[in-house]
Amino acid sequence: xxxxxxxxxxxxxxxxxxxxxxxxxxxxxxxxxxxxxxxxxxxxxxxxxxxxxxxxxxxxxxxxxxxxxxxxxxxxxxxxxxxxxxxxxxxxxxxxxxxxxxxxxxxxxxxxxxxxxxxxxxxxxxxxxxxxxxxxxxxxxxxxxxxxxxxxxxxxxxxxxxxxxxxxxxxxxxxxxxxxxxxxxxxxxxxxxxxxxxxxxxxxxxxxxxxxxxxxxxxxxxxxxxxxxxxxxxxxxxxxxxxxxxxxxxxxxxxxxxxxxxxxxxxxxxxxxx
Amino acid sequence: xxxxxxxxxxxxxxxxxxxxxxxxxxxxxxxxxxxxxxxxxxxxxxxxxxxxxxxxxxxxxxxxxxxxxxxxxxxxxxxxxxxxxxxxxxxxxxxxxxxxxxxxxxxxxxxxxxxxxxxxxxxxxxxxxxxxxxxxxxxxxxxxxxxxxxxxxxxxxxxxxxxxxxxxxxxxxxxxxxxxxxxxxxxxxxxxxxxxxxxxxxxxxxxxxxxxxxxxxxxxxxxxxxxxxxxxxxxxxxxxxxxxxxxxxxxxxxxxxxxxxxxxxxxxxxxxxx
Numbered sequence: 361x362x363x364x365x366x367x368x369x370x371x372x373x374x375x376x377x378x379x380x381x382x383x384x385x386x387x388x389x390x391x392x393x394x395x396x397x398x399x400x401x402x403x404x405x406x407x408x409x410x411x412x413x414x415x416x417x418x419x420x421x422x423x424x425x426x427x428x429x430x431x432x433x434x435x436x437x438x439x440x441x442x443x444x445x446x447x448x449x450x451x452x453x454x455x456x457x458x459x460x461x462x463x464x465x466x467x468x469x470x471x472x473x474x475x476x477x478x479x480x481x482x483x484x485x486x487x488x489x490x491x492x493x494x495x496x497x498x499x500x501x502x503x504x505x506x507x508x509x510x511x512x513x514x515x516x517x518x519x520x521x522x523x524x525x526x527x528x529x530x531x532x533x534x535x536x537x538x539x540x541x542x543x544x545x546x547x548x549x550x551x552x553x554x555x556x557x558x559x560x561x562x563x564x565x566x567x568x569x570x571x572x573x574x575x576x577x578x579x580x581x582x583x584x585x586x587x588x589x590x591x592x593x594x595x596x597x598x599x600x601x602x603x604x605x606x607x608x609x610x611x612x613x614x615x616x617x618x619x620x621x622x623x624x625x626x627x628x629x630x631x632x633x634x
Numbered sequence: 635x636x637x638x639x640x641x642x643x644x645x646x647x648x649x650x651x652x653x654x655x656x657x658x659x660x661x662x663x664x665x666x667x668x669x670x671x672x673x674x675x676x677x678x679x680x681x682x683x684x685x686x687x688x689x690x691x692x693x694x695x696x697x698x699x700x701x702x703x704x705x706x707x708x709x710x711x712x713x714x715x716x717x718x719x720x721x722x723x724x725x726x727x728x729x730x731x732x733x734x735x736x737x738x739x740x741x742x743x744x745x746x747x748x749x750x751x752x753x754x755x756x757x758x759x760x761x762x763x764x765x766x767x768x769x770x771x772x773x774x775x776x777x778x779x780x781x782x783x784x785x786x787x788x789x790x791x792x793x794x795x796x797x798x799x800x801x802x803x804x805x806x807x808x809x810x811x812x813x814x815x816x817x818x819x820x821x822x823x824x825x826x827x828x829x830x831x832x833x834x835x836x837x838x839x840x841x842x843x844x845x846x847x848x849x850x851x852x853x854x855x856x857x858x859x860x861x862x863x864x865x866x867x868x869x870x871x872x873x874x875x876x877x878x879x880x881x882x883x884x885x886x887x888x889x890x891x892x893x894x895x896x897x898x899x900x901x902x903x904x905x906x907x908x
Contacts, residue, residue, distance in 0.1 A: 420884045428692060476717075532899070
């Protein structure tokens with residue numbers, strides 16, 4: 361009997377954003393393995409699958425049982441919220457496969473199903489804050505040295521990336537987001553728009569709009585995503601818009617190019633507004 | 635009659651990765667507006683909707699017709715491949731709404747439907763290259779001054795972000811990716827794994843695995859995504875793994891924490907391998 365191991369990104373956890381590919385991976389599985397709250401959110405799709413659901417910081421145990429069962433011939437789905445390859449179970453499952461000496465040429469098939477990561481689901485609720493180059497940074501130092509995290513914040517701040525912070529704050533980590541704010545304020549205006557989004561597309565969804573100067577006064581915890589605009593981002597009603605730059609080149613009235621610009625050619629900044 | 639304007643991310647363009655929310659937005663629309671190849675890929679879901687499909691560099695014209703029709707009371711869906719908020723139509727549609735003096739408090743409802751962006755769909759086919767902090771950078775200078783793009787490449791390279799390059803090369807822009815490679819080689823080993831993915835999850839899907847030192851010799855164009863691992867990324871068979879750091883803290887044999895580490899506490903780098 362040949363097993364199958366599918367690493368499934370379930371997106372934000374609402375039925376309407378679970379892809380058909382993810383749905384099928386779950387219904388085809390004999391065993392579904394995941395963090396308990398994520399498993400609980402999948403009640404609409406799970407039927408008679410066996411389930412291993414356990415708590416946070418049990419990721420290694422989850423990866424191990426998933427790999428062992430798949431190697432023994434079961435069809436196993438490991439679920440992550442968002443995308444399984446982004447701050448999630450994906451890498452750990454592959455590392456565990458290597459630990460058990462699995463080789464990609466072995467009969468056991470391993471497949472990833474992509475999902476909508478929190479940066480994207482959260483951003484879509486507050487406009488287009490990630491409309492230009494952006495990055496994701498996790499503020500959790502449980503697995504990453506803090507000095508590396510701080511170096512990444514500084515680089516992203518200086519090079520004007522829009523930023524999504526994952527794991528922005530926890531009971532034990534209150535200071536990290538304050539430090540991040542301080543670094544960002546060295547490069548961006550205090551009025552830079554900030555969105556804090558929790559439980560996107562779920563019943564408990566909570567959206568808070570703020571500014572770089574003030575957002576750390578808002579209440580949020582580890583499961584929120586904090587999105588920081590770049591230097592060009594602005595509020596438009598209750599939305600954050602980060603322009604892609606069409607305004608530098610095109611006339612919105614007729615769609616034609618502005619004087620001094622050429623369609624399909626490099627932006628002419630000598631005559632543009634860039 | 636009150637219109638509705640939905641800005642829809644259709645993901646990579648395969649039926650299995652179109653979310654139910656995106657599907658419903660398309661079937662509910664009276665008018666679907668988009669770049670022709672994306673519209674063509676939606677044949678499996680579109681029925682009797684009117685369609686405005688046109689070419690590249692016509693984004694402003696598309697945004698204008700979508701906004702005008704929605705303001706006139708139609709139910710309009712604007713489609714973008716991937717996610718509509720990431721290098722896509724989202725920001726432009728909001729800018730066009732502002733140009734037409736729409737206010738978020740007006741009766742016309744504007745909604746975004748999140749989708750799986752190319753970085754995620756492409757990454758999922760080659761392992762977990764984006765398993766830690768990462769960023770996206772577009773190498774197109776049609777709307778962005780090249781010096782800003784170059785500054786972002788340098789920052790991402792120095793701070794060890796995994797990177798996904800969008801619009802990596804075109805007929806007229808052959809040199810940008812070479813410059814990016816040169817900057818990256820100042821900070822990362824030439825053996826750093828690189829994946830080039832084109833048409834993910836579609837019939838024409840093409841995956842090329844290479845290294846930072848050699849990938850610019852491969853054939854690829856504007857529609858490919860180029861994913862560069864960070865300093866910790868490694869090849870495992872035909873997959874690129876970027877570890878999240880569990881190996882610093884946990885024993886994969888029994889899932890317990892290593893000596894000197896504590897579950898739920900900051901990584902103790904004094905005794906770890908970080």
